[in-house]
Amino acid sequence: MKFHVKQAVAFAAAVMCTLAFSPMAQAQGSAAPTDPQIAEIVVVANQIDIDYAKLALKKSKDQNVRSFAEQMVRDHSTLLKSVEGLATKLHVTPVASDTSKSLEAQSKETTAKLKALKGNAFDKAYVDNEVAYHAAVINEVGNVLIPNAKNAELKSALEGAAPLFKGHLAHAEKIQASLNKN
Amino acid sequence: MDGGPGRAFGSVFIGENAYGSRGPAHANRKNALRLEIEVLSKNLKKQFVLSLAVALLAPLVAFATATPAIAQAAPEASTSAEATTEAPAKTAHKVHVVIITNRLTYQPPTLVVHVGDVVEWINKDLYIHTVTSTDGKTFDSGNIYPKRSWRYKAVRKGTYDYSCTPHPDMKGKLIVR
Numbered sequence: 028m029k030f031h032v033k034q035a036v037a038f039a040a041a042v043m044c045t046l047a048f049s050p051m052a053q054a055q056g057s058a059a060p061t062d063p064q065i066a067e068i069v070v071v072a073n074q075i076d077i078d079y080a081k082l083a084l085k086k087s088k089d090q091n092v093r094s095f096a097e098q099m100v101r102d103h104s105t106l107l108k109s110v111e112g113l114a115t116k117l118h119v120t121p122v123a124s125d126t127s128k129s130l131e132a133q134s135k136e137t138t139a140k141l142k143a144l145k146g147n148a149f150d151k152a153y154v155d156n157e158v159a160y161h162a163a164v165i166n167e168v169g170n171v172l173i174p175n176a177k178n179a180e181l182k183s184a185l186e187g188a189a190p191l192f193k194g195h196l197a198h199a200e201k202i203q204a205s206l207n208k209n
Numbered sequence: 210m211d212g213g214p215g216r217a218f219g220s221v222f223i224g225e226n227a228y229g230s231r232g233p234a235h236a237n238r239k240n241a242l243r244l245e246i247e248v249l250s251k252n253l254k255k256q257f258v259l260s261l262a263v264a265l266l267a268p269l270v271a272f273a274t275a276t277p278a279i280a281q282a283a284p285e286a287s288t289s290a291e292a293t294t295e296a297p298a299k300t301a302h303k304v305h306v307v308i309i310t311n312r313l314t315y316q317p318p319t320l321v322v323h324v325g326d327v328v329e330w331i332n333k334d335l336y337i338h339t340v341t342s343t344d345g346k347t348f349d350s351g352n353i354y355p356k357r358s359w360r361y362k363a364v365r366k367g368t369y370d371y372s373c374t375p376h377p378d379m380k381g382k383l384i385v386r
């Protein structure tokens with residue numbers, strides 16, 4: 028399946044080389060993101076994961092997958108709220124960029140692919156995508172967003188969010204391993 | 210992993226045993242019940258001792274006015290009658306605190322306690338976390354909501370690795386001596 032290969036490549040690349048090969052990094056180009064662009068990237072990235080999770084809650088019957096999806100909705104909604112709150116407080120109005128637009132385009136594509144799948148195939152594709160997506164987000168946050176954030180509070184908020192993404196990645200990998208056993 | 214809202218909130222729950230797959234919700238109820246019964250029976254015993262004392266003392270009081278000897282008799286009677294139920298409560302076990310930080314860590318990550326001690330995990334993060342022994346049976350807090358805590362009474366010696374179900378890279382160790 029084309030989808031799997033693509034995600035596997037994205038994941039392997041994100042993990043094996045710290046080279047930025049991800050939808051986000053590809054679109055990143057050479058221009059360093061501004062704080063309003065960083066804020067928008069974080070908002071969009073959160074919203075995308077919430078939407079994937081909501082799709083999973085509609086489609087999956089696997090208890091582990093559902094619990095994970097519930098957690099993604101919950102954790103990313105909380106994070107989204109705190110990012111939006113911080114942006115308001117700092118008077119930073121999120122601004123779209125090539126990165127945020129590319130993220131949205133990529134997620135549309137992935138969502139279409141996920142929607143076409145059912146049962147076990149859906150569960151695997153959803154969880155594989157969660158692994159790849161969180162790995163890509165960790166990479167982006169660590170290598171692009173944090174180094175480029177100008178505002179100290181924004182920077183420290185991003186640093187604070189990193190362990191959460193890592194926790195999600197560890198959880199997704201655990202479920203991925205259990206799904207591959209079946 | 211994350212149970213529904215019915216699962217352990219844990220702020221008042223003191224786990225005592227290995228509950229295995231029956232889960233914390235069950236353990237919670239069971240413990241709450243046991244606590245209630247304990248409190249009830251203690252109250253009953255107190256009442257009984259009190260009425261016994263009154264019954265015994267009444268004639269004496271009627272006879273003579275209070276003397277120091279009588280005043281001392283009552284507490285003595287009550288102490289011996291309650292000795293068995295009061296003994297565990299009087300042995301003050303230590304309460305240890307582990308903070309679940311907003312950096313998604315347990316602080317301290319390794320904690321050494323003695324049998325009978327109580328450990329309280331306080332969630333100071335924005336997200337739900339759990340304290341789940343990796344052996345899959347010794348303890349599982351269920352969801353600890355932000356600003357909530359969960360208590361566990363160490364009952365058996367051993368080294369217990371634990372982690373957070375929603376964030377499995379969060380790891381801690383409880384050593385019971």
Ligand SMILES: [Cu+2]
Nearest residue numbers: 338373376379
């Ligand atoms: Cu956690």
